[in-house]
Amino acid sequence: MDAxxxxxxxxxxxxxxxxxxxxxxxxxxxxxxxxxxxxxAHGDMMALGxxxxxxxxxxLSGWGLSNRPLGPLSFGPxxxxxxxxxxxxxSGSVVLLDRLLYRRLRHAGxxxxxxxxxxxxxxxxxxxxxxxxPQPHYYTTRIQRAVAxxxxxxRIKPDQLFIVAVAVALAVLLHLFLRYTxxxxxxxxxxxxxxxxxxxxxxxxxxxxxxxxIGASLAAVAGVLxxxxxxxxxxxxxWQMLLSIFAAVxxxxxxxxxxxxxxxxxxxxxxxxxxxxxSTGYKPAVAFGILILMLLVRPSGILGRRE
Amino acid sequence: MxxxxxxxxxxxxxxxxxxxxxxLSLGLNLQWGYTGLFNIGVAGFYALGAYTAALVSGPPPxxxxxxxxxxxxxxFLLGVLAAAVVAGLVALLIGLPTLRLRADYLAIATxxxxxxxxxxxxxxxxxxxxxxxxxxxxxxxxxxxxRHAMGFLRDRPDLPNWIIQIVSRTYxxxxxxxxxxxxxxxxxxxxxxxxxxxxxxxxxxxxxEDAAAMSGKNVFRFKLQALVLGAMVMxxxxxxxxxxVRFISPASFEPLYGTFIVWVMLIIGGTGxxxxxxxxxxxxxxxxxxxxxxxxxxxxxxxxxxxxxILVIGVLLEVIxxxxxxxxxxxxxxxxxxxxxx
Numbered sequence: 244m245d246a247x248x249x250x251x252x253x254x255x256x257x258x259x260x261x262x263x264x265x266x267x268x269x270x271x272x273x274x275x276x277x278x279x280x281x282x283x284a285h286g287d288m289m290a291l292g293x294x295x296x297x298x299x300x301x302x303l304s305g306w307g308l309s310n311r312p313l314g315p316l317s318f319g320p321x322x323x324x325x326x327x328x329x330x331x332x333x334s335g336s337v338v339l340l341d342r343l344l345y346r347r348l349r350h351a352g353x354x355x356x357x358x359x360x361x362x363x364x365x366x367x368x369x370x371x372x373x374x375x376x377p378q379p380h381y382y383t384t385r386i387q388r389a390v391a392x393x394x395x396x397x398r399i400k401p402d403q404l405f406i407v408a409v410a411v412a413l414a415v416l417l418h419l420f421l422r423y424t425x426x427x428x429x430x431x432x433x434x435x436x437x438x439x440x441x442x443x444x445x446x447x448x449x450x451x452x453x454x455x456x457i458g459a460s461l462a463a464v465a466g467v468l469x470x471x472x473x474x475x476x477x478x479x480x481x482w483q484m485l486l487s488i489f490a491a492v493x494x495x496x497x498x499x500x501x502x503x504x505x506x507x508x509x510x511x512x513x514x515x516x517x518x519x520x521x522s523t524g525y526k527p528a529v530a531f532g533i534l535i536l537m538l539l540v541r542p543s544g545i546l547g548r549r550e
Numbered sequence: 551m552x553x554x555x556x557x558x559x560x561x562x563x564x565x566x567x568x569x570x571x572x573x574l575s576l577g578l579n580l581q582w583g584y585t586g587l588f589n590i591g592v593a594g595f596y597a598l599g600a601y602t603a604a605l606v607s608g609p610p611p612x613x614x615x616x617x618x619x620x621x622x623x624x625x626f627l628l629g630v631l632a633a634a635v636v637a638g639l640v641a642l643l644i645g646l647p648t649l650r651l652r653a654d655y656l657a658i659a660t661x662x663x664x665x666x667x668x669x670x671x672x673x674x675x676x677x678x679x680x681x682x683x684x685x686x687x688x689x690x691x692x693x694x695x696x697r698h699a700m701g702f703l704r705d706r707p708d709l710p711n712w713i714i715q716i717v718s719r720t721y722x723x724x725x726x727x728x729x730x731x732x733x734x735x736x737x738x739x740x741x742x743x744x745x746x747x748x749x750x751x752x753x754x755x756x757x758x759e760d761a762a763a764m765s766g767k768n769v770f771r772f773k774l775q776a777l778v779l780g781a782m783v784m785x786x787x788x789x790x791x792x793x794x795v796r797f798i799s800p801a802s803f804e805p806l807y808g809t810f811i812v813w814v815m816l817i818i819g820g821t822g823x824x825x826x827x828x829x830x831x832x833x834x835x836x837x838x839x840x841x842x843x844x845x846x847x848x849x850x851x852x853x854x855x856x857x858x859x860i861l862v863i864g865v866l867l868e869v870i871x872x873x874x875x876x877x878x879x880x881x882x883x884x885x886x887x888x889x890x891x892x
Contacts, residue, residue, distance in 0.1 A: 275654070280654070281654040281657060281658065283590070283657075283661070344868055344872070347872050348871060348872065351871070351875060353653070353654075354586070354588055354653055355871060355875065357588060357653075357654070357657060358588075358813065358817070358867075358871065359867070359868055359871050361590060361810060361813070362810070362814075362864045362865075362867040362868050362871075363864070363868070365807070365810050365860055365863075365864045366860075366861055366864035366865065366868075369856075369857040369858070369860040369861040369864065370857070370861055372853060372854075372856075372857035373850075373854050373857040373858055373861060376851070376853060376854070377853045377857075485661070486658075486661060486662050486665055489658045489661070489662075490662075493655070493658065497654070522673055524669055524672065524673045525669055525673065527662075527665050527666070527669065528665070528666045528669050528670075530662075531659075531662035531663070531665065531666050534658065534659070534662060535647055535659065535662070538647040538648060538651065538655060538659070539647045542651050542655065
């Protein structure tokens with residue numbers, strides 16, 4: 244009974260971690276549907292974003308931009324500005340990586356690309372460790388108290404509300420982008436049928452660059468949000484979430500960004516609720532269990548098209 | 551003379567470790583080189599083999615650490631066999647739901663199983679001692695060989711010091727021989743399999759899955775067999791490792807690093823070639839060991855040095871993928887795919 248009583252609160256935590264998983268998952272899903280391969284470096288792109296924000300935060304505060312808390316949040320304009328810097332730098336790095344590496348391997352096939360992303364994953368993580376060290380770093384050391392949500396019997400921190408709000412806002416923006424902009428339409432067309440898209444005059448190289456920019460931007464935001472939620476950043480930050488992100492993407496239907504949001508929420512909530520019943524250490528194993536179950540029952544995912 | 555002894559003893563250690571990596575690389579070559587199966591959970595099967603061998607052949611639980619089962623002190627070969635069987639069974643469980651789907655799904659599932667295995671090793675202290683790991687894993691025939699070496703030295707007290715130092719490490723020479731015999735046996739077996747009708751079907755699947763299916767081959771079943779057999783070979787590698795280092799803990803099986811270095815070995819050596827798999831293991835392990843010496847002389851902290859070494863290996867992989875996708879043994883650049891025929 245005790246365990247069950249904790250469930251509503253755990254669902255709240257699940258919504259928060261699910262928001263972060265969704266943002267990571269959208270990028271994985273877009274890369275898969277438009278570039279045609281699974282990007283195992285996506286988690287480490289998140290970590291890169293989180294560390295870019297860390298560096299920007301300290302440089303900006305040196306220039307006099309304060310990080311005094313905004314209202315009830317534990318951080319202020321400094322981190323928000325650092326987040327934007329991180330988005331730009333992460334996108335730039337990933338586009339550069341595409342020019343230097345992925346583009347040269349595009350003709351070599353999907354699996355060669357996947358191998359190279361494993362190398363990039365390990366490379367990025369160790370680059371981060373080389374520069375910033377293996378120890379945790381903090382955006383802010385302020386302790387924040389959770390506030391009770393009236394009527395529901397659960398508590399939530401203002402920072403966590405911020406995380407969910409950012410995720411929802413970005414999901415809406417992405418939807419509008421894919422639905423109404425020319426680039427968004429070109430991306431959907433390329434995802435549906437790359438050869439047809441190319442013969443209809445869509446510049447697929449441009450679409451690829453946009454895919455990386457969007458995926459990397461969302462990854463950077465997800466990385467910074469993870470840093471806000473955990474209160475610290477470490478080089479393994481993204482790798483630790485990679486399995487959950489892939490579980491979310493497959494659950495929702497790989498290649499479908501909306502599916503990644505649905506899957507992210509389900510995986511996030513399941514992982515948190517599971518801690519009432521099994522050891523917290525098994526969170527990634529819960530995600531893996533969901534993934535295997537889904538592969539057995541419906542490999543195309545909840546919102547996926549059957550192949 | 552002392553530095554000479556140091557070098558000899560180091561070379562023996564180097565060769566044993568390279569031999570164990572070569573076993574892993576051979577296992578991966580069966581899965582990826584022959585069949586095109588994308589397994590990025592090598593470290594998981596390696597760990598399973600090591601823990602199984604340690605539990606089957608190791609001592610019963612001691613007072614601390616929390617383990618209550620295992621430790622049957624059974625013979626070495628039984629432990630190795632058990633390691634292969636357990637690793638193979640887990641591969642079967644992973645292969646069943648994923649091998650009918652696109653390659654990505656197997657890749658993701660193997661990351662998942664490696665991670666799950668690591669979590670189980672860490673959290674299920676009743677079986678594994680948790681983070682404390684398993685200790686005092688016996689090395690086969692250690693007592694016998696060490697006793698004889700020591701007896702030999704006792705009878706000849708006037709030998710020069712450097713001979714004494716080398717003879718006192720006789721056991722490592724024996725273990726090197728043992729690893730070499732097992733490696734050679736696996737190499738011969740896999741080479742024969744590659745040339746057999748069964749092996750040719752695997753290559754046909756790698757080159758064109760649909761064509762293989764159209765010729766009436768049960769693609770799923772062949773892939774499953776290759777996955778399971780490859781994992782069994784990796785399990786044997788794990789058992790060899792456990793009996794050599796005699797102490798294993800979850801930290802010995804860092805998921806991505808353990809997997810990644812084996813991949814780099816195979817790709818550098820030349821995917822699809824058993825000789826290349828062994829050559830790659832020696833070359834990459836050599837680079838790995840050399841960078842250890844080099845980073846000692848650079849003005850970096852220990853974690854920085856470790857990170858730099860992995861970074862170097864990562865960059866090396868990308869360079870090979872771009873410039874020589876067929877590996878060092880490939881004749882030319884004409885084959886731009888990661889796996890050349892052969």
